[in-house]
Amino acid sequence: MTLQDALTSADELIPVGAYLRVSEDKSQKSGAADWREAGEEVHSQLEEIHELAADHGCKVVAVYNDNNAPATDPFIVRKDFERLLPDLESATVIQGLFFYHSDRLARLEYDAARINRIYQMNPDLIGLSTSGGVDLSTQEGRTMFMMQATVGGMEVYNTKRRVVRKRKKLAVRGVMMGAPRPFGWSEDRLSLHPVESEDLANAIKAIPGGKKIGTIRKEWFAKGYMKKQTKKGLEKHGKRDMPMDHSAVEGILTNPRNCGYMIHLPQSERRGNNRPWLPDHVVYKDGKPVMGPWKPVVTPEEWAACVEAIKERKEKRSKGLDKPHETSDKYLLSGIARCGKCLFPLTANWYSKQSSSYERYGYRYACLSNLGGCGGVTRVGPPIEDLVEAVFLEEVRRSLGAVVKEEDVDETVHDERLAEIDEEIEEVNRRRKEKRITMTKALDLIEELEGEQVDLKEKRRKLTASKVQRKTEYPTLLKEWEGYTISEKKHRLRQDIRAVIVQPQGRGRQPFNPELIGIEWVE
Numbered sequence: 001m002t003l004q005d006a007l008t009s010a011d012e013l014i015p016v017g018a019y020l021r022v023s024e025d026k027s028q029k030s031g032a033a034d035w036r037e038a039g040e041e042v043h044s045q046l047e048e049i050h051e052l053a054a055d056h057g058c059k060v061v062a063v064y065n066d067n068n069a070p071a072t073d074p075f076i077v078r079k080d081f082e083r084l085l086p087d088l089e090s091a092t093v094i095q096g097l098f099f100y101h102s103d104r105l106a107r108l109e110y111d112a113a114r115i116n117r118i119y120q121m122n123p124d125l126i127g128l129s130t131s132g133g134v135d136l137s138t139q140e141g142r143t144m145f146m147m148q149a150t151v152g153g154m155e156v157y158n159t160k161r162r163v164v165r166k167r168k169k170l171a172v173r174g175v176m177m178g179a180p181r182p183f184g185w186s187e188d189r190l191s192l193h194p195v196e197s198e199d200l201a202n203a204i205k206a207i208p209g210g211k212k213i214g215t216i217r218k219e220w221f222a223k224g225y226m227k228k229q230t231k232k233g234l235e236k237h238g239k240r241d242m243p244m245d246h247s248a249v250e251g252i253l254t255n256p257r258n259c260g261y262m263i264h265l266p267q268s269e270r271r272g273n274n275r276p277w278l279p280d281h282v283v284y285k286d287g288k289p290v291m292g293p294w295k296p297v298v299t300p301e302e303w304a305a306c307v308e309a310i311k312e313r314k315e316k317r318s319k320g321l322d323k324p325h326e327t328s329d330k331y332l333l334s335g336i337a338r339c340g341k342c343l344f345p346l347t348a349n350w351y352s353k354q355s356s357s358y359e360r361y362g363y364r365y366a367c368l369s370n371l372g373g374c375g376g377v378t379r380v381g382p383p384i385e386d387l388v389e390a391v392f393l394e395e396v397r398r399s400l401g402a403v404v405k406e407e408d409v410d411e412t413v414h415d416e417r418l419a420e421i422d423e424e425i426e427e428v429n430r431r432r433k434e435k436r437i438t439m440t441k442a443l444d445l446i447e448e449l450e451g452e453q454v455d456l457k458e459k460r461r462k463l464t465a466s467k468v469q470r471k472t473e474y475p476t477l478l479k480e481w482e483g484y485t486i487s488e489k490k491h492r493l494r495q496d497i498r499a500v501i502v503q504p505q506g507r508g509r510q511p512f513n514p515e516l517i518g519i520e521w522v523e
């Protein structure tokens with residue numbers, strides 16, 4: 001039928017409806033200029049629809065207009081859309097529908113399915129879009145409609161998700177059932193695993209005291225703890241659970257989940273080969289970390305102290321100050337004891353000596369000339385160590401009496417600024433969207449704010465960490481000293497003892513003389 005024919009036989013034209021709605025982005029804007037723009041868009045949508053309808057021998061007899069109603073929010077009822085459905089189904093007032101594009105009509109699967117159902121029941125209905133080429137009277141058309149409508153919805157959802165920045169929906173992330181069960185928790189991901197959670201808590205609390213990740217790893221290996229394999233990992237390697245490597249144990253210990261903090265890991269971080277440093281991904285709201293619904297293993301203070309200690313060690317190692325496989329970890333005073341004559345560090349080495357009546361063996365601290373020392377001091381190790389330990393513990397016991405007044409650490413001092421930063425980032429986004437500032441400028445501003453954010457979050461964690469160190473370190477030290485490994489003891493000694501000066505004792509076998517051992521305390 002030509003347009004001319006249609007005009008002359010208006011009575012025979014098929015009555016149809018027109019559905020109109022401007023895009024979310026435009027309807028969300030305010031201001032007169034935008035409002036006029038939206039009105040213009042509705043007008044031009046309608047014009048195109050009239051033309052297309054005429055081309056198909058149809059006449060628009062009813063206009064359904066849901067301007068300003070987003071189609072992506074399942075809680076918002078679009079009045080005219082709801083009015084349209086029964087009209088279309090009964091096929092009395094209108095016998096078809098013209099619309100601008102699929103995503104004007106529906107952006108949720110549910111809404112698209114409601115439309116498709118009506119066309120499935122009544123294949124005689126007309127259903128055409130002016131752009132996107134959808135014909136609802138065919139199965140292909142309905143499939144295309146569903147896709148166009150919901151893919152559009154997905155885009156909107158993704159944009160929104162980026163803008164709203166991490167907020168909602170995160171609560172479920174920590175309890176996702178697809179991921180392997182987190183170490184320390186039961187299958188429900190909420191309640192604690194009675195044995196694992198205790199081992200995890202003990203390990204976290206021992207780190208600031210100097211316990212090594214390697215030691216924890218060995219202990220956990222002996223207990224049979226394994227690295228949980230993800231489904232992907234299972235497919236890829238074909239192996240079941242594997243022993244935990246260093247980075248797996250580190251990842252478990254530093255996970256913010258341990259103290260109840262929620263994290264958000266961007267997709268980009270999850271894809272990489274390197275294990276992400278989770279403490280940097282705590283979700284903040286109003287300047288405070290957001291708590292998840294699961295039971296925590298340790299307090300935020302204990303977690304932060306552990307993270308800070310591990311971070312410090314990593315930094316030292318990368319600066320070469322603390323080589324991971326130094327023999328120093330085997331001997332309490334290597335690196336601390338120095339020669340009384342030349343102040344060169346003493347080296348611990350083993351000796352075995354056969355005399356006529358017995359065999360002696362052990363280790364001694366020596367100023368070795370082949371390493372650069374004077375060679376003037378060699379002393380059997382254990383008596384010096386016993387003396388230093390005893391003097392050190394006595395000093396701690398004494399200081400405990402004096403120090404008790406607990407300093408008031410306030411880790412919340414930065415919360416206000418952190419909350420402000422969130423708002424400022426949103427404000428920058430708003431301005432960018434309203435085209436008041438350029439994308440480049442917006443990125444500059446946001447990156448600067450993000451930098452400040454990272455800095456403040458770290459300060460907050462450090463304050464939190466110092467709280468636990470002050471509160472619990474001294475009393476637990478006295479209680480737990482005997483159970484410490486050499487590296488833990490050493491770490492603790494170094495905080496208070498700068499050096500142990502060992503004077504030469506003269507020739508021949510003599511009884512141990514404590515007078516010849518001097519301790520230099522840290523000022």
Ligand SMILES: [Zn+2]
Pocket residue numbers: 339340341342343344367373374375376377
């Ligand atoms: Zn020397």
